Amino acid sequence: MSKHALRTTAAATAVIALVGLSTACSSTDSSGEHSKTVTLVTHDSFAVSKSVLKKFTARSGYRVKVLRGGDAGAAVNQTVLNKGNPQGDVFFGVDNTLLSRPLGEGVFDSYEAEGLGKVPRELQLDRGRHRVTPVDSGEICVNFDRGYFEKRKLDPPESLADLAEPEYKNLLVTSNAATSSPGLGFLLATVDEYGNGWKDYWKKLKANGVEVVDGWEQAYNDRFSGSNGGKGKGDRPLVVSYASSPPVEVLGKKPLPAQAPTGIAEKTCFQQTEFAGLLKGAKNPEGGKALLDFMLSKTFQEDMPLQMFVNPVREDAELPELFTKYGASVEDAAAMDPSKIAENREQWVKAWTSLVVK
Structure with missing residues (x-):
C-alpha cells in the first residue's frame, strides 16, 4: 500500500x-x-x-x-x-x-x-x-483527475499503452523507482506488460513528458491536480498512486458525492x-x-x-x-514472482534510472 x-x-x-x-x-x-x-x-x-x-x-x-x-x-x-x-x-x-x-x-x-x-x-x-x-x-495504479478530463472532453487513459499516446503528453507524474515502492511497482507493471520491450516503452513515456519525482507524497500531494478533493495544487492530472486512493478524496465531505473526483486506470495496476x-x-x-x-x-x-x-x-x-463504495475493485492486476523481482530488480532499476532520470 x-x-x-x-x-x-x-x-x-x-x-x-x-x-x-x-x-x-x-x-x-x-x-x-x-x-x-x-x-x-x-x-x-x-x-x-x-x-x-x-x-x-x-x-x-x-x-x-x-x-x-x-x-x-x-x-x-x-x-x-x-x-x-x-x-x-x-x-x-x-x-x-x-x-x-x-x-x-x-x-x-x-x-x-x-x-x-x-x-x-x-x-x-x-x-x-x-x-x-x-x-x-x-494495487499500485495510475489515478486520474476526473474534472480535468471532463472539462476537455477527453477520455482518461485506460491502459499502459494509452499513457504513451500524444493526447496524454506532459500529464503523468510518477515517483522514482529507485526510492519509492509505488514507483518501483509501476516499473514492474511495465516489465510485466512489455517483457524485454519495457525500455522501449519507457523511451516513449519519456518522449511523452512523464515527470519523475522522489516520492509518492510529492507526486500525489504536490504535483497531482486531483488531490485535495480535486483541487490539487499540481498541474498533472495523472499520477501513479493506489486503487484505494479515491476514497480519501471524499473523506469528510458532506454531502458525499455520487463518485470520487479521481478515478483509476484499471489496466495499469500492479499487486x-x-x-x-x-x-x-x-x-x-x-x-x-x-x-x-x-x-x-x-x-x-x-x-x-x-x-x-x-x-x-x-x-x-x-x-x-x-472505502468499498469509492475505492476501485481491481481484477487481474499485474503480479510478479518475488524470486524474479529479486533476481532482476537492481539491474532493472539501474537501467530505468539511466534511461529516464539521468
Whole structure:
C-alpha cells in the first residue's frame, strides 16, 4: 500500500496521537527490567488512529514510538544499512517489490505472529521462516483527475499503452523507482506488460513528458491536480498512486458525492503487499512481538482502510462502506514472482534510472 498512501491529514493526526502517548507513559515498568516503549520504524505514509494506539497500550502495557524515514524505498535502504544495530524494534513498510533485499541481508528475526491463520497463504511470502508478517495489500495504479478530463472532453487513459499516446503528453507524474515502492511497482507493471520491450516503452513515456519525482507524497500531494478533493495544487492530472486512493478524496465531505473526483486506470495496476518484521538486534523484542500481534488484530486491521487507505490482510476484517463504495475493485492486476523481482530488480532499476532520470 502499501501505501499507501494518501493521508496527509490522517498522518498529522497520528503524529499528535503518538506524541500524546509518548508523554503519558513511563519508560520502564515497575521492576525496571524492560522498556515500556516499542519503536516502530516505517515510511512517511504510516498512519493509525489515536484510539487504536491507546488500545494497544492498554492491552500490552507498551507505548508506541514511531520513526518515519521517507518513502518506502528510502526507509528500507536505511534499515538495511542499520542492520544489527536498528533504530527500533519493528519495521513496517517493506513490500513485495523490495522484500528480497532485507531478507537477503538478514535484517529480521523470525516470529510467527498471532492471527496469521486469518491471512491468505498466498500473501505469506515468507511463510516458511516468518521473518516478515503481511499487514496490508492493495494495487499500485495510475489515478486520474476526473474534472480535468471532463472539462476537455477527453477520455482518461485506460491502459499502459494509452499513457504513451500524444493526447496524454506532459500529464503523468510518477515517483522514482529507485526510492519509492509505488514507483518501483509501476516499473514492474511495465516489465510485466512489455517483457524485454519495457525500455522501449519507457523511451516513449519519456518522449511523452512523464515527470519523475522522489516520492509518492510529492507526486500525489504536490504535483497531482486531483488531490485535495480535486483541487490539487499540481498541474498533472495523472499520477501513479493506489486503487484505494479515491476514497480519501471524499473523506469528510458532506454531502458525499455520487463518485470520487479521481478515478483509476484499471489496466495499469500492479499487486502490492506490505509487511512488518521484528528487527534483529531490537532493544525490546518482546514489545516488538506484541506490536506485530496487534498489527494483525481486527482492531488494527479494521482501522487501516480509512487511515492508510489500504486493504487489511485478515479475511475476517470488515471494510467501511466509504472505502468499498469509492475505492476501485481491481481484477487481474499485474503480479510478479518475488524470486524474479529479486533476481532482476537492481539491474532493472539501474537501467530505468539511466534511461529516464539521468
